[in-house]
Amino acid sequence: MPTTLKFGKLFGKSPFKPMKEHMEIANECASHMPEATRAFLDNDKEALREIKRSVNRLESDADKVLEELEHRLSKSMFLPVERRDLLDVMEMQEAIADRTEDIAGLMLDLPMDVPEEMHKPILSLAGRAADAVSAANDVIGMFDDLVETGFKGPILKKTRAMIRDVIEIETDADHIGTDITHTLFQHAKDMDPVSIVFLYRLINLLEDLADYAEAMAIRSRLLLAG
Secondary structure (H helix, E strand, O other), rough: OOOOOOOHHHHOOOOOHHHHHHHHHHHHHHHHHHHHHHHHHHHOOOHHHHHHHHHHHHHHHHHHHHHHHHHOOOOOOOOOOOOHHHHHHHHHHHHHHHHHHHHHHHHHOOOOOOOOOHHHHHHHHHHHHHHHHHHHHHHHHHHHHHHHHHOHHHHHHHHHHHHHHHHHHHHHHHHHHHHHHHHHHHHHHHOOOOHHHHHHHHHHHHHHHHHHHHHHHHHHHHOOOO
16 A cells, blocks of 8 residues: 655665666667667668667666565565555566567568568557657656655656556557558568568567556556555
8 A cells, every 4th residue: 555654764675766777677678679670671680680689688687687676575575555566567577678589589580571661650660669668667767756755746646647648659559550460461462471470470579568568557557546
C-alpha cells in the first residue's frame, strides 16, 4: 500500500534507484532500434553487427542491475507498494532489453527482400516502439518523487498522464504494425517465402517492444492505485 512515510530514511536503500537504472538501460537498448532498422533496410550488415554488439553489452549490464535489484527485494524488506506488482514491472523491463537482442539478431539473419513500399512504415514502427519504451522510462523515473510525496498530489497526476501517453503510443504502434502486415500479405505472391516468414516475425518483435512498454504502464498504474 502507498505510504506518506519517507521510505529511504526509514527502510534503507530504496529499490527504485536500481529499478530506474535498469529501465534506463532497457530504454537505451530500444533506442537503437530505429538505427538498426535503417541499417537493415539499407543492407548494412556491418552497422547491424556493431549495433548488436552494443545491445549485447547493454543487456549484460541490465542483467547485473537486475541481480542487484532482486537482492534488495528480500522478503523481509518493507515496500511502499505491492512486491508482486513491482516484480511484474521489472520483468517487463527485462523483456524489453531481451527483445532488442532478438530483433538485432533477426535483422542480421533476415533476407533483405523487403518491398520498397514497406520501408517507411517499418521505420515508423521501429520509431514508435522506441517512443513507447522511452515514455515508459519516463514513468519509472517518477517513482522516487512519488515515494517522497506519498503517492499524492501533482506528481501523481503527472505520472498518470504519462502512463496514458505510453498507452496511446502503443496503440499507434499497433495500428502501424497492422497496416504493415496487410501490405506484406499483398506482396506475398512476389516475395520469397522465407523472407515473408522472417519479416512477419520482425514486425511482431517490434510490436512487442511497444506492448511491453504498455504492460509496464498498466502495471505501474496498479502500483499507484495501491
